[in-house]
Amino acid sequence: MLTRTDLDVSMLPFAGSKPVRWRISDEPVGYEEAVAVMESEVAAIAEGRADELVWLVEHPPLYTAGTSANVADLIEPDRFPVFATGRGGEYTYHGPGQRVAYVMLDLKRRRQDVRAYVAALEAVIIRCLDMMNVKGERREDRVGVWVRRPEKPPLLDGSMAEDKIAALGIRLRRWVSFHGLSLNVDPDLSHFSGIVPCGISSYGITSLVDLGLPVMMADVDMRLREAFEEVFGPTEAEPVIAGC
Numbered sequence: 001m002l003t004r005t006d007l008d009v010s011m012l013p014f015a016g017s018k019p020v021r022w023r024i025s026d027e028p029v030g031y032e033e034a035v036a037v038m039e040s041e042v043a044a045i046a047e048g049r050a051d052e053l054v055w056l057v058e059h060p061p062l063y064t065a066g067t068s069a070n071v072a073d074l075i076e077p078d079r080f081p082v083f084a085t086g087r088g089g090e091y092t093y094h095g096p097g098q099r100v101a102y103v104m105l106d107l108k109r110r111r112q113d114v115r116a117y118v119a120a121l122e123a124v125i126i127r128c129l130d131m132m133n134v135k136g137e138r139r140e141d142r143v144g145v146w147v148r149r150p151e152k153p154p155l156l157d158g159s160m161a162e163d164k165i166a167a168l169g170i171r172l173r174r175w176v177s178f179h180g181l182s183l184n185v186d187p188d189l190s191h192f193s194g195i196v197p198c199g200i201s202s203y204g205i206t207s208l209v210d211l212g213l214p215v216m217m218a219d220v221d222m223r224l225r226e227a228f229e230e231v232f233g234p235t236e237a238e239p240v241i242a243g244c
């Protein structure tokens with residue numbers, strides 16, 4: 001079987017498809033509100049009543065539990081609100097300074113290949129980071145994007161330390177995707193200590209600012225959009241809106 005690294009990550013739409021709507025909310029969006037919007041949008045996309053959508057948000061501090069979450073990985077259950085969610089994966093943190101991209105695409109208009117879709121989302125993050133001179137890498141045994149940290153002490157097995165900079169969690173309904181990815185721009189990294197992020201305790205968490213890049217969210221958004229278009233095709237901006 002091909003590894004995700006070997007997969008063709010091009011997920012361009014079929015000829016004649018409309019651009020993906022590109023929406024940015026400039027105020028924090030509550031998690032339950034975000035899920036309600038996604039449910040509505042995914043239904044409309046699946047029924048042909050709406051074009052595909054990428055929605056960029058920030059959340060107030062919270063933890064989410066994916067379908068594979070182990071309750072033992074929720075170290076501080078009373079620290080922030082905890083939401084069970086239908087995406088794949090385990091526990092993760094969302095909060096201010098983290099860019100969350102909810103990606104709602106109709107794979108019937110592209111490629112009905114879940115592994116390739118996951119690899120394509122990783123490729124978007126890796127390309128976005130490359131534009132900022134950060135080398136992000138995928139790991140076949142760990143979904144997400146990782147950064148090597150040679151300045152840190154090596155791991156117990158002697159291998160180089162690595163930190164996670166972006167997480168992925170997806171779900172498909174009628175071949176329309178929802179949930180998506182989160183990229184750490186400048187979140188409070190101490191907030192991750194209330195969980196075992198994605199069930200992995202051997203590695204750390206980092207952000208662009210932690211790596212020495214004092215970038216603004218708007219700058220990251222521009223690069224993220226450019227990387228997305230390379231992999232998934234054209235987008236069309238919606239007006240920036242408050243809340244949802």
